[in-house]
Amino acid sequence: MNLIRNNSKGCLIAESDEPSFDPPPATRTSALMVGSDIATHNSEQTDRVLTPPHYDVRQLVRLVQCLQCSKPFTAPVTLPCGHTVCRECLPSAEHRANISWPNTEDRQRGYTCPFPDCGTVHPTGECSVDVTLTKLIDKIRVEGSKATQLAGNHFMLLEEVPPRTQTTPIENRVFQYVGRTRELPGGRLVATFTMAEMGELGHASEVLYTSTSMTVEEEQVLDTNVRSCIQEAALKELDCLVCYNLMLDPTTTSCGHTFCRRCLARVLDHGNDCPICRRKLHIPPSLQDQPSNARLVAILNGLCPDLVAARVNALNLEEQSAESNLSTPIFICTLALPSMPTFLHIFEPRYRLMMRRCLEGNRQFGMVMYNQANHPQGDLGTTPFLEYGTLLEIVNFELLRDGRSFIETRGVGRFRIREHGMLDGYNIARVERVEDVSLTEEERMEAEETKDAQASAEGFQRQHPNTPLDPNLALNLKSTHELLTRCTSFVERMRSHSASWLSTRIVSVYGGPPNDPALFPYWFAAVLPIAEEEKYILLRTTSVRERLKLVDNWIRRIEGQPW
Amino acid sequence: MALPKRIIKETERLMAEPVPGISAVPHEDNLRYFDVHIHGPSQSPYEGGVFKLELFLPDDYPMTPPKIRFLTKIYHPNIDRLGRICLDVLKSNWSPALQIRTILLSIQALLGAPNPDDPLANDVAQRWKEDQNAAIETARQWTQEHAKP
């Protein structure tokens, strides 16, 4: 399992995290400090790394330096791509074109990501100040100024050694590498931090140190003390507020709050509010495409690699013991839809047993349809059931005297069967959650599709001025918002014509049409009298726009008229 | 199953830095089960009483809230005859960022500020609205009768 996803080259520091230090460097007065860059790793330079104890000092300070302005972060913002910059270092927000859903104010404008490997326009609503990093850097500043005062008359001479080549384009936008020399109070660590605070130490620069008033031993004592003070203060900010452990694979939400990746995923299984500020989080619960907070990962690895390793080991042990593969009971019966009710009559003994076990457990089971046409089901081969299904939760259970029962369920999610077996006569499976793509991806798809369709439509009409467009092209031209409006106005029209499938009885069971475009297609499919095989496609469609287009196709067919 | 680190830490902190007027002690044989005592807040009809509660941390805590109820009889519009408590943070407003400590503080605050508009015990709430003074007097009597320290 790859727990730490992002670059963790800050690990270099691990080797120096020893209680006792090796003999001091041979060059007593001056030593070239080389650490690894967070963004770019220059292997050619690492050969020249000198002996501990001091070789991690430069890298330690670099961990909190902004790649844009080179100063330790002020109001750091961790972007959806996992990179961090100061709020002031973000470019000004610009309009995000061709996006109609979700058309909220905090998604209409965005910042072009200053990191060359990303380049996305991140919606402003997803760029909040990183609460954990902010507190962490505040603590480091406090420890830094305490240490400066304690340093008394001890001074270090620092000479900036700029990188021979500009390493990443982001750095030369703001920071000018000059190669300054400064005499600053404290040991190496504090003096380096101070120079960075002054904005005179480039992120990629190395430093030559000369002690003007201390022996190397004195320097070491000073640095070791400061380092352990910083570590102690920092660790207090690095606990996850869900599990109370050191953050493991820290993952930051759009509201700027950070949790262990695993803890955040568990939280999202139970609802989509941030546990701390209760803002709505629009991220798929598996956190599949959610990058880790690269800076926090680097800081954790740099500051306390042994604690991180211990945490990973403990978790691996826990997961091994909790490994249960085929954990979802499967009911093969009918099409069920997410967020919609499904009513079942249970009479077969094997399913009675299954329901009893469900009721004792988490009240959930999987519903899949029969594979009537014997189509192969992906990697599973030809199975008696279809591979996509809906996870149902038992809402009401009515046991009849003869042992039969009626149950009312509600769809809580979609899944795909990856592996299956039998238990006491019923099917069990290992399932994988099927979830929608992120909002960002949804927006990207809309922008791209409508733009392409626009170009094709214009081209086509130039050549065939009076011919109607191909219906699918016409569909792709529509914004996601227009698609939804078309669907809801169709429902209104049908209602006013008292269509039988929209009778009050049906609406009383399924409710009125939901406003949420993500859920609307499920409702529509639940009330619409068309073949279940067609509705089934919704279960494997992971974009809201695509689902609305499916609905639109059904509507077109019902209306029986060309576009 | 081993006790999660979070429960261990919460228990340690509850012991090391107890909240004034509140105590929560885990059972020796079940560390998810706590005996809780809450002192009635001053200036409330529950002043002078010590109320016993039971608190249980379910398997999926902190994803789901602690289960908690009054064992001592109490006359309060938001607490029913079975000791169940009507408090948003114990239900829909629960968040894993809350903890035992904050929940107990909320319950203590609820004793100080009964809310008859969001009742669990309808008869009590009714009385509270119709004749607040009489209701408060009953609450005081119940406290003296049932919540003797």
Ligand SMILES: [Zn+2]
């Ligand atoms: Zn980015």
Ligand SMILES: [Zn+2]
């Ligand atoms: Zn900056």
Ligand SMILES: [Zn+2]
């Ligand atoms: Zn955690």
Ligand SMILES: [Zn+2]
């Ligand atoms: Zn938040």
